[in-house]
Amino acid sequence: MSALPDGHVRVWDRVVRLCHWGLAALVVLDLVRDDGDWWHRLAGYVAVGVVVVRCLWAALHRGPGGWRALTPSIGDTLTYLRGGAPRALGHNPLGLWMVWLLWLLVLLLGLTGWMSRLDAFWGDERVHDLHAWLADTLMVSVALHVGGVAVMSWRWRENLPAAMLSGRKRPQAEARAERGRK
Numbered sequence: 001m002s003a004l005p006d007g008h009v010r011v012w013d014r015v016v017r018l019c020h021w022g023l024a025a026l027v028v029l030d031l032v033r034d035d036g037d038w039w040h041r042l043a044g045y046v047a048v049g050v051v052v053v054r055c056l057w058a059a060l061h062r063g064p065g066g067w068r069a070l071t072p073s074i075g076d077t078l079t080y081l082r083g084g085a086p087r088a089l090g091h092n093p094l095g096l097w098m099v100w101l102l103w104l105l106v107l108l109l110g111l112t113g114w115m116s117r118l119d120a121f122w123g124d125e126r127v128h129d130l131h132a133w134l135a136d137t138l139m140v141s142v143a144l145h146v147g148g149v150a151v152m153s154w155r156w157r158e159n160l161p162a163a164m165l166s167g168r169k170r171p172q173a174e175a176r177a178e179r180g181r182k
């Protein structure tokens with residue numbers, strides 16, 4: 001993680017930020033324009049591509065956006081919750097489960113969207129129903145994700161969406177000291 005001249009640290013690199021906001025825009029587009037038309041299918045497949053690129057990027061990098069930091073752990077999650085959910089510089093152990101759920105749902109939507117148009121499933125409503133169910137689950141998950149981001153932003157007096165835009169955060173020691181003063 002690189003320190004910047006103003007004392008902040010660079011947490012999210014350009015690829016992570018671009019993948020995040022690109023994925024968010026594509027998912028919203030597909031949830032709104034949900035008639036399965038050309039744009040819907042294109043946005044859905046590009047969203048799948050974004051998830052794949054993001055995972056490859058994680059495999060090639062270290063730091064908060066890298067693979068090690070993205071590996072969820074039940075032990076870490078319980079320790080995090082027992083410790084009163086302290087501020088995390090990268091993803092917090094609880095939020096990490098949601099990150100994987102969001103990615104998994106997008107991949108499954110791509111798969112079921114593709115399957116729903118195969119001759120083998122012509123007239124079979126089950127694949128379509130599964131696609132619709134996955135989309136509903138994604139919508140609820142996104143709401144929980146944004147809610148979680150809002151709660152942690154308030155709790156830590158830190159604008160997490162702004163950090164996902166700029167890539168920068170206050171270093172850990174400084175954040176701890178500020179919270180101690182409140």
Ligand code: HEM
Binds near residue numbers: 109114116136
């Ligand atoms: C982020 C990815 C995606 C999301 C969030 C999404 C979401 C949705 C939603 C909400 C619906 C309406 C379901 C309903 O009838 O209630 C739908 C329908 C559909 N989607 Fe997707 N989708 C995604 C990706 C894809 C992909 C990659 C394809 C590729 C072929 C696809 C093909 C279709 C088709 C054919 C329909 C059915 C339209 C109809 O006849 O009712 N989707 N999708």
Ligand code: HEM
Binds near residue numbers: 146
């Ligand atoms: C459809 C909408 C969205 C999807 C699918 C989505 C998905 C994700 C994913 C996959 C990550 C992990 C990023 C990575 O490591 O590559 C993430 C992180 C994050 N998202 Fe979203 N997101 C969405 C909307 C939003 C919105 C609207 C906001 C702002 C209000 C937001 C704020 C954040 C923040 C701040 C993080 C980093 C969390 C942290 O500090 O640990 N997201 N999101």
